[in-house]
Amino acid sequence: MPATGAPVRVSAVSKHFDNGLQALSDVSLTVAAGEFVSLLGPSGCGKTTLLRIIAGLATPTSGSVGRPTGRHDMGFVFQEPTLMPWATALANVELPLKLAGLARSERRARAEDALAGVGLAGFEKSYPRELSGGMKMRVSIARALVTQPRLLLMDEPFAALDEISRHRLNLDLLALWQQRRFTAIFVTHSVFESVFLSQRIVIMGTRPGRIASELPVATSHARDEAFRTSADYVAICRLASAQLGQAMAA
Amino acid sequence: MSVKVVAPLVLGLLVLGLWEEAVRALAVPPYILPGPILIARTLVADWSTLAPSLWVTLSITLAALGAAVVVGGVLAVLFSLSRWVELSLFPYAVVLQVTPVVAIAPLIIVWANDVDLSLLICAWLVAFFPILSNTILGLRSVDRNLLSLFELYGAGRWRTLVYLRLPAALPYFLGGLRISGGLALIGAVVAEFVAGTGGNASGLAWRILEAGYQLKVPRMFAALALISATGIAIFLVLTLLSHLLLRRWHESALDGQE
Numbered sequence: 168m169p170a171t172g173a174p175v176r177v178s179a180v181s182k183h184f185d186n187g188l189q190a191l192s193d194v195s196l197t198v199a200a201g202e203f204v205s206l207l208g209p210s211g212c213g214k215t216t217l218l219r220i221i222a223g224l225a226t227p228t229s230g231s232v233g234r235p236t237g238r239h240d241m242g243f244v245f246q247e248p249t250l251m252p253w254a255t256a257l258a259n260v261e262l263p264l265k266l267a268g269l270a271r272s273e274r275r276a277r278a279e280d281a282l283a284g285v286g287l288a289g290f291e292k293s294y295p296r297e298l299s300g301g302m303k304m305r306v307s308i309a310r311a312l313v314t315q316p317r318l319l320l321m322d323e324p325f326a327a328l329d330e331i332s333r334h335r336l337n338l339d340l341l342a343l344w345q346q347r348r349f350t351a352i353f354v355t356h357s358v359f360e361s362v363f364l365s366q367r368i369v370i371m372g373t374r375p376g377r378i379a380s381e382l383p384v385a386t387s388h389a390r391d392e393a394f395r396t397s398a399d400y401v402a403i404c405r406l407a408s409a410q411l412g413q414a415m416a417a
Numbered sequence: 418m419s420v421k422v423v424a425p426l427v428l429g430l431l432v433l434g435l436w437e438e439a440v441r442a443l444a445v446p447p448y449i450l451p452g453p454i455l456i457a458r459t460l461v462a463d464w465s466t467l468a469p470s471l472w473v474t475l476s477i478t479l480a481a482l483g484a485a486v487v488v489g490g491v492l493a494v495l496f497s498l499s500r501w502v503e504l505s506l507f508p509y510a511v512v513l514q515v516t517p518v519v520a521i522a523p524l525i526i527v528w529a530n531d532v533d534l535s536l537l538i539c540a541w542l543v544a545f546f547p548i549l550s551n552t553i554l555g556l557r558s559v560d561r562n563l564l565s566l567f568e569l570y571g572a573g574r575w576r577t578l579v580y581l582r583l584p585a586a587l588p589y590f591l592g593g594l595r596i597s598g599g600l601a602l603i604g605a606v607v608a609e610f611v612a613g614t615g616g617n618a619s620g621l622a623w624r625i626l627e628a629g630y631q632l633k634v635p636r637m638f639a640a641l642a643l644i645s646a647t648g649i650a651i652f653l654v655l656t657l658l659s660h661l662l663l664r665r666w667h668e669s670a671l672d673g674q675e
Contacts, residue, residue, distance in 0.1 A: 219565075222569060223569070224565050224568060224569060238570060238571050241569065243565075243566065243569055245562040245565075245566075246562075247562065249560060249562040249563055249566060251563065251581070251584065251585075252666045252667065253584045253585075253587070253665075253666045253667075254584075254666075262566075262570075262580070263570050265580070266567070266570040266571070266572045266576060266580075267570070294665050294666050295666070296666060296668075
């Protein structure tokens with residue numbers, strides 16, 4: 168079993184932009200090692216900003232973040248596939264290893280494994296433009312996982328996909344998470360996606376961005392396609408929707 | 418052969434045929450307008466005079482283009498690395514670009530004190546700006562998220578430049594190169610007109626001037642045809658280069674596929 172998940176601790180983080188807008192107000196959040204947490208909220212609630220602060224891509228105005236410190240400990244999946252169009256799928260997945268200075272043969276072998284892990288064996292030599300939207304997103308996930316990270320941050324990665332691809336990728340993501348037990352923080356504006364994927368949903372409100380409430384996804388049901396039509400799923404979706412409605416009204 | 422080749426070819430032959438017919442039917446004297454057949458004959462007959470001149474013009478053009486690629490490319494990279502360098506130098510690059518080369522050519526000829534060198538400088542002056550400005554644009558048009566990704570993996574400035582900014586700028590650079598290829602030739606020819614020097618090692622522009630003084634109009638047309646052919650050849654070679662480098666991944670190289 169590869170590296171296990173790492174905990175994340177966000178303490179009293181606030182973020183003001185230069186234009187005076189307050190993106191986040193006093194956000195505190197603890198994510199346990201190996202936990203799958205969704206950040207659910209309407210657009211403009213600062214969930215992407217929070218994710219970027221956790222990743223270290225943005226600095227909070229006040230407050231602090233505890234996260235794994237190693238360069239290889241973190242993977243990030245953006246809303247778009249964000250692939251280099253001039254590089255093959257394999258070269259794209261190799262990138263984090265190349266930047267870490269790994270030998271060519273080793274990074275090739277690991278990138279091939281990572282691509283196979285997302286069901287893209289045989290597409291190593293394809294260029295991004297030759298792949299469908301869902302496949303590009305798989306390459307993006309393979310790239311994030313190729314360093315065996317202990318924390319995977321995802322910023323609405325499936326928002327631009329059609330529903331069929333999205334459902335399949337949801338299942339595949341869960342399978343990868345169950346295999347590797349990294350900590351996952353998943354930003355989404357879809358109630359259904361957050362309920363299907365996560366163990367806990369953190370619901371955020373706007374103006375300023377803040378955590379409104381938290382909802383554990385309490386179910387003993389296996390996370391498979393049948394879960395989507397189960398009574399538990401429907402009940403939790405209803406709860407999450409209600410809390411999201413409150414967060415937006417407040 | 419595709420219609421893309423056949424259509425302009427047919428039109429070209431048709432126009433040449435009409436031209437020849439008109440010159441014959443109206444009995445236009447060759448010192449006013451020679452027909453295409455006479456021009457072709459002159460090209461063959463005067464080849465021993467024209468070929469060395471073609472070589473001179475071509476080598477100045479290519480050297481200027483090479484210098485434009487090096488200076489334009491290096492400056493663009495420097496500009497992208499340092500905002501201060503860009504803020505201080507870019508206005509002067511613009512000044513060089515907007516000042517007509519014909520106007521500064523006499524100065525350059527006085528200063529350089531060597532005809533070939535001054536022609537090279539003039540051609541370079543005209544050619545380097547499109548490469549500079551296009552490459553700067555390309556180096557800046559990098560996907561924000563890819564930049565974040567490189568930052569996340571601690572790539573640093575240098576590796577971000579090599580692995581991300583330069584490949585992203587390639588299509589823009591090649592677009593600039595295609596414009597500069599034609600401009601380098603124009604610069605070389607214009608500068609030679611201004612320099613107006615004769616001798617054995619003179620280019621096609623001088624041959625045109627010389628033939629004009631002697632009223633050898635067919636030879637003027639022959640030299641003109643060679644200049645055009647050179648420009649077309651440069652354009653085609655650069656287009657092919659661009660296609661070969663971009664065909665696997667860039668949108669601009671994808672027409673006719675899928």
